[in-house]
Amino acid sequence: MSKPVSIYMQTHPSSAGADVAALARIARAIRISSLQMVHRARMGHPGGDLSAADILAVLYFNVLRVDPASPRDPGRDRFILSKGHCSAVLYAVLAEAGFLPREQLLDFMQPLSMLNGHPDRTKVPGVEANTGPLGHGLPVGVGSALAAKMDAAPWRTFVLTGDGELQEGSNWEAAMAASHFRLDNLAVIVDRNGLQLDDTTERTMGLEPLADRWRAFGWAVAEVDGHDIAALAERLSVLPLERGRPSCVIARTHKGRGVSFMEDNVEWHHRVPTGQELARALAELNGAAR
Amino acid sequence: MTARFDCREAFAESLLALAAADPRIIAVTNDSVGSSNLKAFQRRFPDRLVNVGIAEQDMVGISAGLAGAGKIPFVCGASCFLTARALEQIKVDLAYSRHNVKLCGVSPGLAYGPLGATHHSIEDVAWLRAIAGVTVIVPADPAETAQAVAAAAAVDGPVFVRVSRHPVPAVHAEGYEFRIGRAVTLREGADVTLVAHGIMVCRALEAAALLTADGIDAAVVNMSTVRPIDEQAVIDAARRGPIVTLEEHTTLGGLGSAVAEVVVCHQPTRMRLLGVPGVFAPTGPVEFLLEHFGLTPPRIREAVREFVSGRG
Numbered sequence: 001m002s003k004p005v006s007i008y009m010q011t012h013p014s015s016a017g018a019d020v021a022a023l024a025r026i027a028r029a030i031r032i033s034s035l036q037m038v039h040r041a042r043m044g045h046p047g048g049d050l051s052a053a054d055i056l057a058v059l060y061f062n063v064l065r066v067d068p069a070s071p072r073d074p075g076r077d078r079f080i081l082s083k084g085h086c087s088a089v090l091y092a093v094l095a096e097a098g099f100l101p102r103e104q105l106l107d108f109m110q111p112l113s114m115l116n117g118h119p120d121r122t123k124v125p126g127v128e129a130n131t132g133p134l135g136h137g138l139p140v141g142v143g144s145a146l147a148a149k150m151d152a153a154p155w156r157t158f159v160l161t162g163d164g165e166l167q168e169g170s171n172w173e174a175a176m177a178a179s180h181f182r183l184d185n186l187a188v189i190v191d192r193n194g195l196q197l198d199d200t201t202e203r204t205m206g207l208e209p210l211a212d213r214w215r216a217f218g219w220a221v222a223e224v225d226g227h228d229i230a231a232l233a234e235r236l237s238v239l240p241l242e243r244g245r246p247s248c249v250i251a252r253t254h255k256g257r258g259v260s261f262m263e264d265n266v267e268w269h270h271r272v273p274t275g276q277e278l279a280r281a282l283a284e285l286n287g288a289a290r
Numbered sequence: 291m292t293a294r295f296d297c298r299e300a301f302a303e304s305l306l307a308l309a310a311a312d313p314r315i316i317a318v319t320n321d322s323v324g325s326s327n328l329k330a331f332q333r334r335f336p337d338r339l340v341n342v343g344i345a346e347q348d349m350v351g352i353s354a355g356l357a358g359a360g361k362i363p364f365v366c367g368a369s370c371f372l373t374a375r376a377l378e379q380i381k382v383d384l385a386y387s388r389h390n391v392k393l394c395g396v397s398p399g400l401a402y403g404p405l406g407a408t409h410h411s412i413e414d415v416a417w418l419r420a421i422a423g424v425t426v427i428v429p430a431d432p433a434e435t436a437q438a439v440a441a442a443a444a445v446d447g448p449v450f451v452r453v454s455r456h457p458v459p460a461v462h463a464e465g466y467e468f469r470i471g472r473a474v475t476l477r478e479g480a481d482v483t484l485v486a487h488g489i490m491v492c493r494a495l496e497a498a499a500l501l502t503a504d505g506i507d508a509a510v511v512n513m514s515t516v517r518p519i520d521e522q523a524v525i526d527a528a529r530r531g532p533i534v535t536l537e538e539h540t541t542l543g544g545l546g547s548a549v550a551e552v553v554v555c556h557q558p559t560r561m562r563l564l565g566v567p568g569v570f571a572p573t574g575p576v577e578f579l580l581e582h583f584g585l586t587p588p589r590i591r592e593a594v595r596e597f598v599s600g601r602g
Contacts, residue, residue: 122387130383131382146355147355170348170379180343
């Protein structure tokens with residue numbers, strides 16, 4: 001596994017400063033860790049873990065002002081994983097970033113583990129919100145950003161949502177509130193992989209035109225290739241997209257990204273890889289490293 | 291006739307005083323500035339009142355985010371919507387996440403009588419006390435409401451305070467000190483104990499006075515904290531004899547159930563649960579509905595008399 005890149009607490013992150021190769025190594029490392037964790041636990045959500053891996057690598061190693069030595073620092077940026085079922089990749093990136101020992105990842109979903117199937121802020125350093133039921137992260141993020149505004153504090157709030165979960169109405173209550181309160185210290189990143197549990201989002205309950213919907217709710221919107229690390233680093237480093245408005249970055253992604261037989265395959269939403277499948281997946285991911 | 295008070299006034303005054311002393315305290319509401327009696331709060335602390343519009347799920351989620359940044363949100367809204375619409379947010383964002391947020395369920399029970407069962411909140415205590423880590427308080431009069439709000443602020447964790455609208459007289463003597471988890475005996479009695487909370491406490495006291503004419507010596511206990519319940523107070527009552535519970539709530543899962551859980555485990559005795567008997571209440575003014583469900587002092591007297599004589 002690659003060594004962590006220590007660039008915490010930087011005051012002015014910029015794409016110019018992003019070490020794209022290092023970020024790519026981290027993204028690959030957390031893909032590998034998360035697949036191993038799901039295989040070992042015999043439960044998890046590998047498809048969504050893999051679609052979010054590049055976003056998380058960029059956030060934790062190039063954007064968020066967080067410090068594993070002081071995970072409750074009042075001035076930290078807040079990151080909320082609203083798609084809480086993708087806890088494996090969150091724990092993996094938290095371990096890479098130094099919030100928990102890597103060995104602890106072996107404990108994922110084991111009896112009495114603090115690494116529950118869905119993240120628990122009361123147990124895991126670096127976790128900001130207990131998520132799992134969908135549509136919970138954004139309202140919490142709005143409250144967080146609102147508190148920073150009340151205190152005129154410079155820290156920011158980032159929420160990563162799935163795309164299917166945008167079918168939950170609570171997101172749109174929060175979207176309305178975020179623009180009403182002019183929360184330009186809040187950014188939502190939508191992991192737009194196009195698939196939900198059973199089928200595509202568009203066949204299940206269509207979300208398009210998604211960018212227009214966010215705009216109609218008063219948000220500044222940008223779209224980005226959610227697997228292009230340089231593009232992600234650039235986009236997420238120049239927030240807000242517009243002063244006085246919350247930012248929505250729609251990251252176009254692929255579920256199962258990085259493993260050929262998982263990519264864009266709805267079956268891998270929560271299928272667990274066999275030993276053989278895991279070996280093939282790791283060979284592909286490690287092969288990509290060469 | 292004794293003066294009666296809408297507990298929302300004491301609630302609002304207490305919240306305002308707390309906010310003046312602690313800048314972390316804020317109010318969060320769902321287009322309920324008027325109905326939650328928050329107008330004075332809004333005038334005094336316009337930047338510390340967050341009105342999220344008609345969006346209860348968002349209101350509770352936002353409060354969790356505010357608490358995560360060190361605020362102490364008092365979430366104020368009609369109890370029926372606050373608790374039912376946002377129940378998953380209360381469970382996950384507040385209780386499971388152990389956020390320091392206070393839920394003020396305003397105009398609970400049958401307070402919205404004529405508006406009908408959509409607006410009655412006769413399940414809120416049952417729902418909230420089933421969730422781990424939530425303190426549930428149902429104050430009986432203005433003094434207790436004011437103190438319950440202050441006590442909620444002093445606890446680190448989610449607290450639900452039911453803020454009654456239907457006017458009640460003061461039932462506590464001057465100098466009464468409310469403590470979370472401590473029941474208080476308002477009237478001694480040897481034959482039967484009436485365990486009540488909220489707007490039913492004054493009715494229990496009136497019924498107990500009427501029962502003396504029947505030769506029945508009834509004790510009255512105000513069980514204002516439903517969770518954590520005062521187990522010893524229940525056990526003491528059960529040792530004395532039978533227990534009748536009274537609540538402005540369904541008899542499924544509320545105060546009666548909470549008392550019964552202690553009784554069956556520690557000190558079995560006969561019980562009678564008075565309240566709304568597991569049905570939707572019809573339309574009508576609050577006093578009409580209380581009469582309809584046998585929750586007026588004369589009807590309570592009747593029920594207790596029959597129960598004590600073994601006929602009820």
